[in-house]
Structure formats: C-alpha cells, structure tokens
Amino acid sequence: MTIGDISLVLVGAGKMGGAMLSGWLDMGLNPANVTVIDPGLPQEMNQLAEQKGFRFIATPYGIVCPDVVVVAVKPQVMDKVLPTLKSLVGASTVVISVAAGTPVSAFKAHLGEEALVVRAMPNTPAQVGRGMTAAFASHGVTASMRTLTAALLSSMGMFVWVESEGQIDAVTAISGSGPAYVFHMVEAMASAGEALGLDAETAGILARQTIVGAGELLHQSALPAATLRKNVTSPGGTTAAALNVLMAEQGGLGALMEKATAAARDRSIELSK
Template sequence: MKMNELSLVLVGAGKMGGAMLTGWLDMDLEAKNVTVIDPGQPEDMKALADKCGFSLVSSPEAVTQPDILVIAVKPQMMAKVLPGLTGLVGPKTVVVSVAAGTPIATFQSYFGADTGVARVMPNTPAQVGRGMFAAFASEGVSAEMCEAIAELLSSTGEFTWVGEEALIDAVTAVSGSGPAYVFYMVEALAKAGEALGLAPDAANLMARQTIVGAGELLHQSPLSASTLRENVTSPGGTTAAALAVLMAEEGGLGELLAKATVAARDRSIELSK
C-alpha cells in the first residue's frame, strides 16, 4: 500500500504520539488522510493541524474506519479508552499499539479475535528522530501492512520486528527503558568528576557532552561499538585502567546491565498480567 493512499487514525497526541505524527507528516503520508483523536486538544497540536491539514477531534464519533488505528495512550488509560474505539475497527483495520504492558489479547478482546494487531515498543529519543522501535504482529496483519507499519515507524528512528510477542518484554528492558540507563550514566559520571575535584557545572558539562558526542560518533561511524572502544584504548593507558574496572567479570558494568535488564523484563511481564 502506498503511503499517500493510507488512512490513519492516531489516538493520543502526547509526547510519543506527537513525535510519531511529526515523522509521518514529513513522509509521503497525506495529511488529509490523518485524524488525531485527543480529548485535551493541546494548543500546539491545534496549531500543527491548522498548518498541515490533518483532522484533530476530541472524540471518535463520526471518525471513519481507517486502514491503521494507532493507539498511543498510557497503559492505565486503556480500560477507559478502548471501549469507545470499537466502532473504528473494521474488517481491514490494523491496530498498532505503542502502550507498554498491554498484550495483543487485550485489544482482540475489545475489537474481535481476528483483528490484526501490531504491538510496538518505542523509546523517547523518537522525539528527536533517533528513536528505536521494535514490534510483533499478530497473524491478522498482512505482509503489505507490515511493510507500511515498518515504514511509518522508521520515520522517527530505527525499526525492527521480533519473532514472538514475549520478546517485547526484552525489548522494553533494552531499548524501551534503555535511555534512562544512559541518562543515569551521565549523572554518575558527573558525580564521579565532582569527587575528583571538578566543579559541578564543569563535571556535568563534560559528562553530558561526552555521552552525546560518543552517541553521535556511534551513529555516524560504520565501525562496531567494540572497535570504537578499542580505538580509544591505548594499552596500559588511562582508559585501559578504567575499563579494567568497568569490564570486570564480577561487579563490572556488563554484570550490572545484565541484572538491570532482567529486572526490567520481569517487571514488564508483571505489568502485562
């Protein structure tokens, strides 16, 4: 299906919904074929609708059944929101959810067991076009529609499919929650700099820019992360001394991240029950 022929309804125009919408409008997706449903009617979204030409409504009444229904509301709002969306799901409508912890079975319990559903885990860097999206699609989603979904979600970052729904919990642990790990690394590195005698402002600037710069280098370089690490590390030098601590088999960063991602995955599983 061509992007300019695709009809799409987005439910929820918060940070993630708004980020995805911005990416879609920069594609070949026709703004006139897009409807955004948001009871809050935020002023910035009103201004964007006036500028770009998509429809912004406060409720699903009178909205026609789209090819794709994207649900971008918080998981705790699902029980309140989903009953009002049943009229938007037709025989050919595919439901795309970017809400953490809500399984495909929940959507099919409202919209019908044969409804095609793609469960997506995004992350917050999508707000600056550097997002990571991973998804699993139920049997009711055609290959053509999978291609369309992948193209839509790639508009604000990178995209990949996973082979089973249970792996969405692993995706949550790695990329969904992952930005928080990086932000905490900035905090920890800045505090370590202060402990070495640097002024707080200088330590924070150094830590923040080091992570930002390393991330951009990783983004632009064709080299692997391990090769980039090795390129920074001189044998017997200062970086090697630090990495000996970070890469220790016991108590090192690798072990901590393994424990952290298991904890995040297990909590994701708990929240989906």
C-alpha cells in the same frame, strides 16, 4: 499502498504521538486523510492541525474505518480508551499500539478476536528522529500491512521486527528503558568528576558532551561498539585502567546491566498481566 494513500487515525496526542505524526507528515502522509483523537485537545496539537490540515477531535465517534489506527495513549487509561475504538476497526484495519505493558490479547478482548494488531515499543529519542522501535505482528497481519507498519514506525528512527510477543518485554528492558540508563550514566560520570575535584558545572558539561559525542560517533561509524572501544584504549593507559574496573567479571558493568535489564523485563511482564 503507499503512505501518501492511506487513511490513518492517531489516538493520543502526547509527545510520542506528536513525534510520530510530524514524521509521517514529513514522509508525505496526506493530512486530509488523518484524524487525531485526544479528549484533552491540547492547544499545541490544535495549532498544528490548523497549520497542516488534519482533523483533530475529542472522541472517535462517526469515523469511517481507516486503514491504520495508531494507539499512543498511556497504559493506565487503555481500558477506558479501547472500548471506544471498536467501531473504528474494520476487517482490513491494522491497529498499531505503542503503549507499554498492553498485550495483544487486551486489544482483541475489546476490539474482537479478528483484530489485526501490531504491538510496538519505541523509545523517547523518537522525539528527535533517533528512536529505536521494535514490533511484533499478531496472526493475520499481512505482508503489505507489515511493510506499511515498518515504514510508519521507521519515521522515528530505526525499526526491527521481533518473532514473538514475549520478546517485547526484552525490547522494553534494552531500548525502551535504555535511554534512562544512558542519562543516569551522565549523572554518574558528572558525580565522579566532582569526586575527582572538578566543579559541578564543568563535570556536568564534560559528562554530557562525552556521551553526546560518543553516541554521534557510534551513529556515524559502521564499526562495532567493541572496535570503537578498543580504538580509544591504549594498552596500560588511563582508559584501560578504568575499563579494568568496568569490565570486571564480578561487579562490573556487564553483570550490573544484566541484573538491571532482567529487573526491567520482569516488571514489563508483570505490567502485561
């Protein structure tokens, strides 16, 4: 089964749902086989539906069981949404969730114990095609379903499978929440620039473009991040002086990042209960 052949229902037409849909249509998903469900019926999705030719409705009633159901709603409304989806899920329907904090067990509680569920964690760079998504497949998800899921989720950037559902909490801590860490680094670097005497505008430009450029270099290079770091660092130079602080065993960035990501993982576990 190829992407062009499948029938798909997308539940949730927010930024993540919209980013996925645009990627799928670009990959050749037949818009005639696509239904998007969102009770809010946002105007921008209405316009896209008119342009592309997919169906956009407020409720799931009356839809024949599709090959794929993608759930992209906010976790706080999941308990209201999931009961309405039971009629959509057939014996060969794979349900892909990109909602943080909602475990496979919650889907099975509402959709039936035999429901075939993939729990995925994308991140916000998916909106520009540079996302990182990891997913866990529940028992019964076939090899062909895994292949199809990987193809769909790769439309947003890179994709990997994890071996256990518990690892999704670690994924959330590293890549799911990770863009915010990078954005904060820009803020911290800009603030540091001001402390060194630069005006706010110049410091902001320098910090932002440095992160953007370093990210693009990392994207285009096959070299490990450690090698790229070493390539910038002259022995006894200015970069080495800064890295002596950032890489200190006590109070350095590594130790701080471990503490921060552990807090994010623990919170992810709490939200899943």
